[in-house]
Amino acid sequence: QSHGPFGLVGLVRYAGNRLLSLRDGRAESERETKRSTEERMKLLAIRMQNAGTLQEWTAAATELDKLEGNDQWKLDESTGDYGDYHPELIRTRLAELDEARTNLDIESMVYLIRTHLSRDLGGMGNMDLYRHSYIGTKTLVERYVSSAIQTIELLVSSSTYETEVEPKDLLEDMLYARQSFGRSALLLSGGATFGMSHIGVLKTLYEAKLLPRIISGASAGSIVCAVLCTRTDEEIPALIESFPNGDLGVFQGQNESWPQHLRSLLTQGNWSDIANLKRVMRGWIGDITFQEAYNRTRRVCNISVSSASMFELPRLLNYITAPNVMMWSAVTASCTVPLVFQVSPLMTKDPVTGEYIPWNLTPHEYIDGSVDGDLPMTRLADLFNINHFIVSQVNPHIVPFLNKDDQLYPAATPGKPRPTRRTDWFSSATSLVMDEGLHRLQTLADMGLLPNLITKLRSILMQEYLGDITIFPAISIRDAHLVLSNPTADFMMRNCLLGERATWPKLSRIRDRLAIEVALDQAVHTLRARAVFTKSQEDLRRSVHAHAYWMSASSMGPVQWVTQPPSSGAITPEERPIWRRRGSAGTVQHVATRHGKLFPESEEDDSEEERVLELRPNRLGVAKPQLKRGSKSYDHIRGRQQADESSSD
Known part of the structure; x- marks a missing residue:
């Protein structure tokens, strides 16, 4: 019979449950709970991958952390197998900051801020600490960062006009602390039209108030870098909104077709007319120079250009090295890919007459900045005391060979081990092939076979393409044919979202490594204003009292x-x-x-x-x-x- 609790179907179900209980050691209700939890985890992983906003991604990641038990790992302050991570040192520095702040001990707070702040205190910058949860890391690390920020803010607030703390003295201490702590820079790589993904990276960092003031760009990255660094903080939201729909016809004009491009390549040696790129850039930023842009926004724009000759070094253009160079000419020079654009000279604006003249009177040519200096980290460190680099990398010929294991990815099957690092054999094979290829290229160059071309090719392969934190916006294979085409509005919106999604998992790590630096920058800005205007405020008070007395006396x-x-x-x-x-x-x-x-x-x-x-x-x-x-x-x-x-x- 098939009816009743003791029918055939019920008997089979009962037997199956008993067998599963003996195998798993769980009751039927426990297995049902586990099954529903795994289904929920799969759903949350899909939501994270398809999230349209940071809020959606954060909500899904927070719940997934809770279901996977990552919150318990955050509370565990044990050392674990994390290399140079030493929680005892972090705990000691945290206690010192809290004690000095609680006792309002100004001297101790200044001493701790100047001497003990570090971006990698006790190994808290270890990459492995950010591969065990989707949001955040050890609570101890987050508490230390928060305590340091609160101490800096308390010092700034204690330097008011009525207290004994002189703003100029505290300003000097903060300047020394910032010099010791170091600064961060955002580097935007090349990548043709894929470089438009940088917009999403910038948008996420700006909205999180973690956008560094020092930004560098090469090739396609220089376009985004120049447009952003000519806008003030109040103008950036409108720029992000309008940029995907703006004029970005850098490769071809309205009436140009591929036969015209082919004829230009055969007759002039370039696929596209550089005049289109000049028109677009002058439309976005005008004839502004590096110095004028810095004076307007206080952002440091850096554009990398490479020399067409194998005997010249690449240059990094900014308001220090090239103050009067017009930024649109620097962008066109940095985007001059051989066989794509003809060489474009750097133009300067005479600060007295306003006349436009070439930067070099000698016939010196510059080409794509990504050839010799896609990420000019050494030069930036020398100029601006930078010791922390955030990289947005979208070079399609480089990204497939780079390591991307610095974050936690949702498991394809919850409950099963997920791959975390690339296998050793793959890394060894890649390194072996690269070394052998570089050796063969050097041999050909020594034999005199196209030495300039081979030297530039070796430079591309030998560069460093990773930073301290590297963001990898996804590159879609279906967009490969658009690499040298004008980006459409739909393409821009899609790539902007790809840049945002690639940045969201890195926000926790970026915040922990930049939050103290941002607090120091804000402290220097506030204290400098107080130190400069304190005397003026005294004179203003005296003038106000004098005016009041003058009016009363005149009556x-x-x-x-x-x-x-x-x-x-x-x-x-x-x-x-x-x-x-x-x-x-x-x-x-x-x-x-x-x-x-x-x-x-x-x-x-x-x-x-x-x-x-x-x-x-x-x-x-x-x-x-x-x-x-x-x-x-x-x-x-x-x-x-x-x-x-x-x-x-």
């Missing part, structure tokens, strides 16, 4: 400026009031000579404090002595000779 009668109490005698020129301009600003102060005092004619109803108001003039300084003629000048010697001749006569 009682005419006012006169004197250096002594009023008398019947005439006022000498030395006693006459003068107009003196302040050296620190453009305002003019009306002050009496030396210790001028304001005496109203009617003083009967005024208090002693209101009757006399001393306006102390600013220091005028000591006048420079007049220059004397040198004893060996021509006129002096000639005069002495004439004097000797006349005396001899």
Whole structure:
């Protein structure tokens, strides 16, 4: 019979459950709970992969961390197998910061900030610490970063005008602390149209308030870098919104076709006209120079260009090395891929006349910045004290061979081990092939076979393409044919989202390594403003009180400026009031000579404090002595000779 609790179907089900219980050691309800949990984990993994916003990704990742038990791992402060990770040292530094902050010990806080802050304290920057959860890492590391930020903010708040802490002294300490801690830079690689994925990376970092002020770009990355570094913080949201729909016709004009490109390649040696790229860049950023862009936004734009010759070194253009170079010309030079664009010279703007002239009067040619310096980390470190590099890498010929195991990926099958690192044999084989290829290329170059071309090819293969944190926006094979085509609005939106999705898993690591640096930058900015304007605030208060007293005194009668109490005698020129301009600003102060005092004619109803108001003039300084003629000048010697001749006569 098939009916009733003891029918054939029920008997089979009962037997199956008993067998499963004996195998797994779980009851039927426990197995059902496990099955539903695994299905939920699969669903969350799919949501993470297809998330459209950071909020959606964060919600799915947080729940998945909880289901996989990663939250318990975060609370565990044991050492574990994480190389140079030492939680004892982090715990000690955390206790010192908390104690100094609790006791309001300014000297201890300044000492700890200047001497103990480090980006890799106790090995907390170890990559393995970020491969056990989708969001965050050990709670101890996050507590240390938070405590350091709170200590910096407390020091800044304690330097107000009413306290004994001088802003200029604390500013000096913060500058030393920032110098010791180091700075971060964002490097945008080349990659033709795939470089538009950098927009998504920049958008995510900007919205998370983790966008470094120092940004470098090469080839396609220089386009994004230049456009961003000419915008202020208030203009960036509008730029991100409008950039995918803007004019990006860098490869071809509206009426150009592939036969025209082919004819241009055969006759002129280039596939596309560089005039299209110039038009697009001048439309986005105008004729602004590196120095003007830095003065406007305080962002440091760096554009890498390579020399067409094998005997010249690559250059890094910025407001220090090339202040008057127009940024659009630097971008066109950095995007000059051989056989794609013709060579374009660097143009400068004369700071006096505004005239546009070539940067090098000699016929020196620059080509694609990715050839010799896709990621100019050494040069950036020398110029700006950078010791931490965030890289957005989209070079299609490089990305497939790079290691991407610095984050946790959802398991294809929950409950089963997931691959974490590439096998040793693959890395060894790749390294062997690379070394052998470089050796063969060097042999061909030594034989004189196309030495310039082979040298540039070796440079491409030998470069470092990874940073301290490397973001890999996904590169779709279906878009390979669009690598040298004008990006459409749909292509831009899709690649922007790919850049965002690639950045979300790295946000926790970026935040832990940049948050202290951002706090130090903000502290320096705030303290510098206080140190500069503190004296001006004193003068402003004095001027306000003087104006208030002037108005009250004017209502009682005419006012006169004197250096002594009023008398019947005439006022000498030395006693006459003068107009003196302040050296620190453009305002003019009306002050009496030396210790001028304001005496109203009617003083009967005024208090002693209101009757006399001393306006102390600013220091005028000591006048420079007049220059004397040198004893060996021509006129002096000639005069002495004439004097000797006349005396001899």
